[in-house]
Amino acid sequence: MAQTVTQAPPTRRRLRAPKFTLAIPGFMWYGFFYAIPVLFIVINSFGYKPDVNEKGAVRLDKLSFDNYRNIWTPDFRDVFWNTMRIAGLGTLACIIIGLPAAYFIAIKASPRVRALMLVLVIVPFWMSFFVRTAAWRIVLAKNGFLSSFLLDHGLRDTRIEFLDTKGAVLLAVVYNYLPLLIFPMFVALDRIEPAMREASKDLGAGRVKTFLSVTLPLAAPGLAAGSVLVFIPLAGDYVTATVLGGAKGNMIGNVIYSFTIVSQDQPKGAAAAVVLVFLILAVLAAAAALITLLRLVLKANRRVDIGFAS
Amino acid sequence: MSREPVRILAPLGFANRLTRRQLIFGAAGAAGATLLISACGDDSSDPATSDATGATGAPIKASGTVNLYTWGEYHDPDLIAEASDTIGVDMAVQFYAKLDKSKLPNWGNIDPVYLGREWDPANEWAVPRDWGSTGFLYDSSVIQRDLVTWNDYFDAAANEASGQTSALDTSDNILGPYFWANGISWNTEKQEDLDAAEAFLVNEFAPHIKAFDSYPSTKIAEGAYSLSAAWNGDARQAYIRIADAGGDPEPWKWVLGAPMTEIWMDHYAIPGDAKNPDGAYAWINWMLEKPIAFRDLSYIGYNMTVAGTRELAEAAKLERLDMIYFTEEQLAGMEGGIVNAAQNRKVEIYNKVKAAAGG
CATH class of the missing domain: 3.40.190.10 (Periplasmic binding protein-like II)
Incomplete structure (x- = not known):
């Protein structure tokens, strides 16, 4: 007689991985390829370059602030200032151009063409950064076709003299970094329920008021993320300046490159890189403080007394 | 295979x-x-x-x-x-x-x-x-006088070709022309020579530089410069490139560096x-x-x-x-480069010139 015994499966305690497991690959990646190298850069910035005939790239037997002193001289301060100016103006230009574009794609454009428009925004990213930057030289060259066209049709009296200037760098960085602002901006605007804008209208706000008091504050995280995404890599960019900036459009990235690769002076390049990081942090902190202050002022002014005076 | x-x-x-x-x-x-x-x-x-x-x-x-x-x-x-x-x-x-x-x-x-x-x-x-050697090219429709020496190069850079001048993008070739213009060997290790070179290049020359460009031939064809220091082979290619780009190479004149230059x-x-x-x-x-x-x-x-x-x-x-x-006479004015104790200082000056040129 066959007897079937049904046994309850043994109760097993399910092993649960700790919550941070998912973050391990990310932490390891940033640890090995970011944090540790950056630590080396910081340490190297206090060392010095050995003499020409000595071996090795960095000497650490005498640590000093000499590299920082050498970097923080008027000539190099001008380069830092120029870099921060281009990064600031570039970010501002990206906001001025990118905000309406993102607003249009997220809110005004019909959903059918929305995806296509987003694809068009990233089309330039399909080409190498260097190539799409160098392409501007063909368009804007003094003897190039645009210059010849404008001259031949009497639209200009002289040829274009725009390459190898700060303006050329600014133009190209806006072109190169604009999608980095449009995307987070689009996501933020897209997430705002249309009902919010309708409610604002129902309560008597006009289009401008609705945009400034409802849409923009709700999209602020996207604007902040986009601006940071543009500002930080832009401040460290050296490809654009190398290709289009000539001597005048020199940015601190070029100086770091020149110290580290051309001059083989890693400690000085490291010091310049550390100074750049601190400058970026300072600018971001200042911007955050300014925005917080602005919000407080706006809040104070917007207070409405509805009669429940305490 | x-x-x-x-x-x-x-x-x-x-x-x-x-x-x-x-x-x-x-x-x-x-x-x-x-x-x-x-x-x-x-x-x-x-x-x-x-x-x-x-x-x-x-x-x-x-x-x-x-x-x-x-x-x-x-x-x-x-x-x-x-x-x-x-x-x-x-x-x-x-x-x-x-x-x-x-x-x-x-x-x-x-x-x-x-x-x-x-x-x-x-x-x-x-x-x-x-x-090969080093010299410079200039556009005689912009610089309407004969340039012969490195002194002329610096003078034209500060005048007719200000903001339209390119320099070679290496420390030796930024410093070399200054030394040669002043009758000094570019292998000098003397402190006062290097100091004088730094003062001149950073203050007098850098503001007029449009770009540091080791291969100016392409950008000459583009119309970017009126005066460019160049290696002789690249300078020769400039004539081909200008013509290829549909330009007129005729006004461009080549001058081998004088009284001294590189070999x-x-x-x-x-x-x-x-x-x-x-x-x-x-x-x-x-x-x-x-x-x-x-x-x-x-x-x-x-x-x-x-x-x-x-x-x-x-x-x-x-x-x-x-x-x-080159002629015997030209060869007599050429000197080779030596890596010596001044190397790090020269590179330092080169970086300062580049920073000053951005101002």
């Missing part, structure tokens, strides 16, 4: 930033490359190999990929492409390997005047390829950890064949070390031979 694409591991943007000498050190850090163009000298005359003069046979065959480190517009792309069919190598660094001259049957084609130089007295390490000689060397040394030898050997060296010369416009190429160039009536070959 693998047929991988040609790989030249020196994109222009990178090569622009390297000086010939710095390339040696730069490339030493890159792993796995095979062939290196270097700017120091080679082999002394070894009687055994001198006897082999003229022993040109069929090109040596090899296979695989060779990584060739070179400078901007410094190898005819046609030759590199043909290498695959001709020598079976697809042209794609511890330091150098000692040369195995048994793998270079064309060694004897090298003119002995280029052998046994001080940088490699026994010619153990490198194969001399070509040599350099470039070499092939094989890194000690090269993966495909036979491929590298096959390439070098092929380059030492007279007809190939002549084609090399026609493209880059530098004086080749292979004997008899000058006669071929003259017979072929190559344009602007005066930019390739």
Whole structure:
């Protein structure tokens, strides 16, 4: 007689991985390829370059602030200032151009063409950064076709003299970094329920008021993320300046490159890189403080007394 | 036989930033490359190999990929492409390997005047390829006077060509013209010379510089400069490029640096950890064949070390031979560069000039 015994499966305690497991690959990646190298850069910035005939790239037997002193001289301060100016103006230009574009794609454009428009925004990213930057030289060259066209049709009296200037760098960085602002901006605007804008209208706000008091504050995280995404890599960019900036459009990235690769002076390049990081942090902190202050002022002014005076 | 694409591991943007000498050190850090163009000298005359003069046979065959480190517009792309069919190598660094001259049957084609130089007295390490010098090009429709010396170069840069001047992008070639203009050797180690150079270049010269450009020929054609310091071969290519771009090269004048200027000689060397040394030898050997060296010369416009190429160039009536070959008088004013104790200071000045030029 066959007897079937049904046994309850043994109760097993399910092993649960700790919550941070998912973050391990990310932490390891940033640890090995970011944090540790950056630590080396910081340490190297206090060392010095050995003499020409000595071996090795960095000497650490005498640590000093000499590299920082050498970097923080008027000539190099001008380069830092120029870099921060281009990064600031570039970010501002990206906001001025990118905000309406993102607003249009997220809110005004019909959903059918929305995806296509987003694809068009990233089309330039399909080409190498260097190539799409160098392409501007063909368009804007003094003897190039645009210059010849404008001259031949009497639209200009002289040829274009725009390459190898700060303006050329600014133009190209806006072109190169604009999608980095449009995307987070689009996501933020897209997430705002249309009902919010309708409610604002129902309560008597006009289009401008609705945009400034409802849409923009709700999209602020996207604007902040986009601006940071543009500002930080832009401040460290050296490809654009190398290709289009000539001597005048020199940015601190070029100086770091020149110290580290051309001059083989890693400690000085490291010091310049550390100074750049601190400058970026300072600018971001200042911007955050300014925005917080602005919000407080706006809040104070917007207070409405509805009669429940305490 | 693998047929991988040609790989030249020196994109222009990178090569622009390297000086010939710095390339040696730069490339030493890159792993796995095979062939290196270097700017120091080679082999002394070894009687055994001198006897082999003229022993040109069929090109040596090899296979695989060779990584060739070179400078901007410094190898005819046609030759590199043909290498695959001709020598079976697809042209794609511890330091150098000692040369195995048994793998270079064309060694004897090298003119002995280029052998046994001080940088490699026994010619153990490198194969001399070509040599040249430095001067400047100017647009005579903008600068309507005769420029003759480095002093004239600086003067025009500060006047007619202000903001339209390019300088070579290496520390030695930023400092060299100042020293030569003032009758000082560019190998000077004197503190006061270096201080004076820094003061002049940072304060007087930097504000007028439009770009630091080691290969100005392309941008001259684009219309970017009116005055450009250049290596003679690149300057010669500028005439071709201006014409190619539909411009008129006629107003452009070439001036070899005076009263003194540079002489350099470039070499092939094989890194000690090269993966495909036979491929590298096959390439070098092929380059030492007279007809190939002549084609090399026609493209880059530098004086080749292979004997008899000058006669071929003259017979072929190559344009602007005066930019390739120099007179005795010109040669007398040329000096080679030495890496000495002033090197770090020179690089420091170079970085300051670049920072000041951005102001």
